[in-house]
Amino acid sequence: MLNRLQRLLPEGLLADAAWFTAEGYPSSLRSRYLSSGWLEPVMRGVFRRPLKTPGLEHKKAPLRWQQVVISLQLVLKRPIVVGGRTALELDGFGHYASSAGPREIHLYGDERAPGWLTKIPIEASIVFHNARKLFRAEPISDALERLMSVIAGDEPSQFATIHGSLTWMRFGDGDWPIVLSTRERAMLELLDELPDRETFHQADVLMEGLVNVSPKRMSVLLRDCRSVKVKRLFLWFADRHAHAWVGRLDRRGIDLGSGKRMLFKGGRLDPTYQITVPEDPNAGG
Incomplete structure (x- = not known):
């Protein structure tokens, strides 16, 4: 035994x-x-x-929090991945994604997390999100099944593109894989936190640094995203920073809903996307 x-x-x-x-x-x-x-x-x-x-x-x-996540994914077989701000930090955007106060680890899952997860004694606080509330498809459970094949060496080079919005990296001396959102998915997850947990300025700085993006993956995710707020915000930021990939986005089939969205009190209404944005995009709010 x-x-x-x-x-x-x-x-x-x-x-x-x-x-x-x-x-x-x-x-x-x-x-x-x-x-x-x-x-x-x-x-x-x-x-x-x-x-x-x-x-x-x-x-x-x-x-360490990474060991907790790896345990959830590989041992307990829970459909949970690293996403949002935390995935962007792991992807090399840590200097853009600075945060004041205690560090938060953002996890996304297909189903409810175990009750002990947010109470576990680690160096950061865990914030759990229901992935199904933001995306219709891209089931995390399927991606983790594929990860088992990666560990076995059956398909080491294909995993990052199987679902398009999830990828993986190695962690620690044990060289264990940890599954996380791609930068495209992570950016949408972060925008979903505006304006309560993330600031407009923080999102603006991140979008400015988002030079390398897959237009195809981003277009699929925008069509799959349930949140009108997130889609409008992303396209507003994309137009504002005008990276080379923005012109290659396929905007057909992206449902932007109807009506105005009041996101920021005291802001101005953007006529294209019908959302309120701060008068000064460089302000900290």
């Missing part, structure tokens, strides 16, 4: 009590593994396989 657990749960990754029970490890056996040091408690009902760190054998290695 222990050898099997070592295969199922790699060092540094975690699982909850429901997973252990489903895999045939009752609470009595978990207690034995905890007392012998084969498992360590993370929080009530969540356990981790200890990570061996040279020189720190007698200290508990800190739990």
Whole structure:
């Protein structure tokens, strides 16, 4: 049983009590593994396989948010990916996506996240979003199934384009893959947070730095997006910054709805997209 657990749960990754029970490890056996040091408690009902760190054998290695996400994706098989601001940071836009206050990790999923996820003791707070509220297609669960093939080496070069809006990168000494939104999808996810959790100025700076975008992928995502607000905002920003890819967007079939959208109090109404935008786009609000 222990050898099997070592295969199922790699060092540094975690699982909850429901997973252990489903895999045939009752609470009595978990207690034995905890007392012998084969498992360590993370929080009530969540356990981790200890990570061996040279020189720190007698200290508990800190739990990083990436290990939590990888555990969700690879061990617990939860349809959850990194998205929004966090995906943009991982994609190299960290200098554009600076944030004041405690760091937030934005995760998106097809279904409800486990109750312990937003309470887990890590260096940042986790914000969970329902991916289905923003996009109709592109099921995350299908993409994670494909990831299993990537790990097995069956299709290492195709995964990033299978769904068009999800990609992956390696993390840590274990070289584990972590699945995240492409920059095109992540930008739409971030715009969905305006004006409550993200600022207009922050989105403007990010769009200015979004020089390399796939027009085909972006066009598909805009057609698939459920939010009229997000689509209008994206196209307004795209026109404003006029990157080379903007002229290659296929705008046919993108439903922009009807009527005006009051997004920013005291702003001006843009006549093309019928949304209120700040008088000064460079302002911090």
